[in-house]
Amino acid sequence: MKIHLKVWRQSGPNQKGRLEDLEVKDVSPDSSFLEMLDVVNEGLEERGKEPIVFDHDCREGICGACSLNINGVPHGPDRQTTTCQLHMRSFKDGDTIVVEPFRARAFPVIKDLMVDRSAFDRIIQAGGYVSVSTGGVPDANGLPVAKDDADEAFENAACIGCGACVATCKNASASLFVSAKLSHLRLLPQGKVEAKTRVLNMTQQMEEEGFGACTNTGDCEAVCPKGIAMKNISSMNVDLIKSLLQS
């Protein structure tokens, strides 16, 4: 396959960026999108030029490091697929592909396609946990959890923290990410205890980080590589109002 790439190049957080045109020949349809970029980068290195910077690590769709807006869509055209699991067979010979970083005020660009998503870590630090220390906990089977609750908690805990939900949202809202964590913990008896303070602390941190508000457009659910459901956002809002009224 032959591909025409338009790639965002930006040398630093405060520098101006631009789209660079690159022709890529002999692309194997069986290669992944990132392997295609690897080939481009090797070519650049051989010619003494700086390769394109992008975050990636596990390349199995689970670590959440890879990002990229591909033709305007976070993680590209395939549903429930991270960029690293996207393969070139999803494109046609001769296609032009525009590759940009995830864009949001709370995700500043570091270089080229790499952005800083540490805002997500700070939201978790504000309360995305059960406050237990190591040791002194009851037997794991001491407290039964209804299978449906455990399964739903798992589905929400499957979030990989990639930030696609923010990148696609016209308000750059982190509501899907935050609500998934709240649901994961609230559905389990171990996490229920702190549910009220958790929703207050995490949503407050979300606002402080500069994420926008949710206006229910549903783009987040559509691009989420792990299929996290939007209904979590309604649950979060209900819990938030309850907590605010009580506090």
Place this chain on the structure above:
Amino acid sequence: MKLNAKIPSGPIQDKWDHHRFSMKLVNPANKRKHKVIVVGTGLAGASASASMAELGYQVETFCFQDSPRRAHSIAAQGGINAAKNYQNDGDSIWRLFYDTVKGGDYRSREANVYRLAQVSVNIIDQCVAQGVPFARDYSGLLDNRSFGGAQVSRTFYAKGQTGQQLLIGAYQALSRQIHAKNVRMHPRTEMLDLIIVDGKARGIVVRDLVSGSISSHMADAVVLASGGYSNAFYLSTNAMGCNVTATWRAHRKGAGFANPCYTQIHPTCIPVAGEHQSKLTLMSESLRNDGRIWVPKKKGDTRKASDIPESERDYYLERRYPSFGNLVPRDVASRAAKERCDAGYGVGPSGLGVYLDFAQSIDRLGQEAIEARYGNLFDMYQKITGENPYQSPMRIFPAPHYTMGGLWVDYNLMSNVEGLFVIGEANFSDHGANRLGASALMQGLADGYFVLPYTIGDYLAQSDLEKVSEDHAEIRKAEQETSDRIKKLLYTKGSRSVDSFHRELGRLMWDACGMSRTQSGLKEALKKIPEIEENFWNQVSVTGSEGSMNQNLEKAGRVADFFEFGKIMLHDALAREESCGGHFREEHQTSEGEAKRDDENFSHVSVWEYTGANQTPVMHKENLEFEYVKPTQRSYK
């Protein structure tokens, strides 16, 4: 090099309890005064950081990823073992201990393994209390499955994402401590050297990957939780960033490297598709619970799998190992697949593949049941290969996956360098020559939650640790060497990419030191590595600057260390004139092609000492005593 394993005396079941009582404690008010550095935030590093911070130590934690949540433990799929015996099927601490020593082909340290089995039960309690959503049955109680060669169901799991769920649990515990300011977290920061002052590990040199600046961090003890070295093979199931630099740099500073030739080749991975391939993808071996492995009985059979009748299929694992069948341990399953493919029975375009077939399970249990168990794995397979595994069998082939070797540690998880602790996959201690499925997660969390937080206190309580001044000569020297190395890479200005060298090294390592090894192949590779390494230093193209984000430079530094490391892997494989676990020397096999151990001469840990660049390393031995599990020929027939 002095190797004292410091195994406590007394009966094995009492060793850990007695040891915990005899260890010195640090007064709660004094814990605040001690600082500990942790490198890596996988299961071992994150759990250790959180647990030590909870106890009151000041912790500084480093990872090269943009967030501690992305460490490669996250990709572990199948599950975590624990001797809970919830299924009432005869499991016990003794049985888990026995299975692990046997599975490791009698090359691990009994006392460590027993302790691992003991604390396994606490891990599950801890994770559930953190809100880890393990699979449950309709009673609301935890579900278990049998896994990787075990005849009891002791594996706890969360679909095919157990590593993710456990890591998120540990990451959240760590996040809580970061919020409480008990842990200072340094993401996107890579350790490039170890600082030793007066014989004790006291700090590390790091590079801030965003700004490119080099700095040093000092502490009372350094904990390495930096994972394994499978990427020495270039193609492996490890993440792209996994590397040997932290442990290799510590080795260069005096830490013994134990059993580097013990590498695990995982039997159920997706076969290589082509030259462009950057990594291999593993699919949980839990698939072997319901999938049957076969190849055609006819050589070079190119018919579609569905066109090959039952009578013309060779279910070679069931044929060779009737009692364990498709569930034989990883090393055995991998070698059997290689044997069939080498003999010309392999399937797929490259001939390097065997079928993993679910048709009968789907008939028996229904597609829905299979989807519930393995849905995400089937989806992943389809995304990568473009084939639907519900309709035609998967094709699988073995791939490098985990490394049992690592820095040598004593019973307290301290290396031979005082104050340098090594946990998780980065150490060598618990898996011998072969790791059983679902035991890596168990070991990482055992070390981090329940072993290191105790043993490090004993060290800190007894050690005389004077403050090291900021301009100490050792700090300046380590920083200078690090910076010189970076400059050397940048000033080469060659025209070959870093990846091209990594691929060349990887192919050499895979051919000479992969699933089977020979004396001549290993010797040949030992001659070749220095040639490729020299080319690397003369021809590599590392562009960009040192003072900014530079992924090319990061990669070049890691590959340079893999060149140095590859040599001790080969030396170790050459010195171990026997076959055991993942180490298979063709010269040492039974008439049936099974691994042939030599307990008389090789019942020891091989610990390598660094003697200088391009010098032959020196090997030291820790003899292994088997008091409770008598070594036998490992048989799964």
